[in-house]
Amino acid sequence: MPLEVLERAASDMTNWHDADGKPSGMGVMEMSHRGKAFGSIVQHAEAGLRSLLAVPEAFHILFMQGGGLGQNAIVPMNLCGPDSGKPAVDFVLTGSWSQKSWLEAAKYSQSHIAASTQESGFHHIPEPASWQLSPGARYVHICSNETIHGVEFHTLPDLRALGSDAPLVVDFSSHVASRPVDWSRVGLAFAGAQKNLGPAGLTLVVVRDDLLGAALDICPSAFNFKNIADNASLFNTPPTYGIYIAGLVFDWLERQGGIAAIEARNRGKAALLYQAIDASDLYSNPVEPACRSRMNIPFFLREPALESAFLQGAEQAGLLQLKGHKSVGGLRASIYNAMPLEGVQALVAFMRSFERTRA
Ligand code: PMP
Numbered sequence: 001m002p003l004e005v006l007e008r009a010a011s012d013m014t015n016w017h018d019a020d021g022k023p024s025g026m027g028v029m030e031m032s033h034r035g036k037a038f039g040s041i042v043q044h045a046e047a048g049l050r051s052l053l054a055v056p057e058a059f060h061i062l063f064m065q066g067g068g069l070g071q072n073a074i075v076p077m078n079l080c081g082p083d084s085g086k087p088a089v090d091f092v093l094t095g096s097w098s099q100k101s102w103l104e105a106a107k108y109s110q111s112h113i114a115a116s117t118q119e120s121g122f123h124h125i126p127e128p129a130s131w132q133l134s135p136g137a138r139y140v141h142i143c144s145n146e147t148i149h150g151v152e153f154h155t156l157p158d159l160r161a162l163g164s165d166a167p168l169v170v171d172f173s174s175h176v177a178s179r180p181v182d183w184s185r186v187g188l189a190f191a192g193a194q195k196n197l198g199p200a201g202l203t204l205v206v207v208r209d210d211l212l213g214a215a216l217d218i219c220p221s222a223f224n225f226k227n228i229a230d231n232a233s234l235f236n237t238p239p240t241y242g243i244y245i246a247g248l249v250f251d252w253l254e255r256q257g258g259i260a261a262i263e264a265r266n267r268g269k270a271a272l273l274y275q276a277i278d279a280s281d282l283y284s285n286p287v288e289p290a291c292r293s294r295m296n297i298p299f300f301l302r303e304p305a306l307e308s309a310f311l312q313g314a315e316q317a318g319l320l321q322l323k324g325h326k327s328v329g330g331l332r333a334s335i336y337n338a339m340p341l342e343g344v345q346a347l348v349a350f351m352r353s354f355e356r357t358r359a
Helices: 003-012 036-052 067-079 096-105 225-230 240-255 258-279 304-316 341-358
Strands: 059-064 088-093 110-116 140-143 168-171 188-192 203-208 296-301 331-334
Touching: 003 240, 036 059, 036 240, 059 225, 059 240, 067 096, 067 168, 067 188, 067 203, 088 096, 096 110, 096 140, 096 168, 203 225, 240 258, 258 296, 258 341, 296 304, 304 331, 304 341
Parallel strands: 088 110, 088 140, 140 168, 168 188
Antiparallel strands: 059 203, 188 203, 296 331
16 A cells, blocks of 8 residues: 555544545544545546546446456356356456456356466466357456466467457456556456455446346346446445555555556566576576566565575565465565565565575
8 A cells, every 4th residue: 555545544534524525523434435435536536537547438347346256257247148048258368367367257257268278387378369269259368467476477468359249358357557558459457446446345447338137037136236336336335544554555556657657667666576486596587578467576586495584584574475375385575566666676676695604
């Protein structure tokens, strides 16, 4: 989280002030979601995201609950109806998160693997021209940044150029708002907020108009995208505090110079860390350079036995949460938007000094 956002939230904690500085007499957590004050907060967050990511008018911005994993069920329940019967849905498996989406969707669809890099260890993005797309698929799902394996789509696939008119569904949970999005290639994108947008508990869905209204009967009303769109994210009580914080985060991103400036900063941070890894004899990153994530950088020590000493030393230097995901081991630096360049510089300096002491 950007410190400025946390400080602003702290100063508003017991008495929220509107844009003109007028106090409301209560904190955001105490407001009715149907009141005027919260109405302005949700509108501000939506407008902030629309402007930041240049979301076209043809898309609805929905603030929901359920997290990224919830969307693995909510998306097929919304796109695989209205008739029962399981339509085909295509998945491109590039790591753990797209794999989880594929498994969950099998409850509601015939989920088909159009391409997978599992056999080679999830270290690259398969060339879109090689994808085996199903004719008439309801949608094609990708995870545009694999948080665990550190693999990122740097360009979204153009399904039309591949001869498909299926909408592209994108799980952009772990790099949302870190770079621009080419909405002309997207039908729906979803993200848990907890990486780049705000606190856990808020889920963002950006969905194109024409995809609404195709939910299965079993889809819970509170997770039906049409209900949420028709009620401007107030069909039921949304995660109000998360929406408020996300609005502050969007303001902060604009103050940083907007999405182009954020992307440039993220490129610089990632390049610094990858260069340090590639130049060393101790550290390595297995991902093909063209698909390396700018947000989640897994790396491994030549001698895995040194990992605990690395983590201990890092913690003493104030560098926290560097342990790799348990499913792949090793180390991982998640350098989300709010991580300043200085944080990456400090990590690189520590890595160099650790390597010198082990030479
Ligand atoms: N998708 C991606 C890309 C993720 O990184 C995560 C969480 N790390 C999820 C989905 C699952 O999100 P949640 O924990 O909000 O259900």
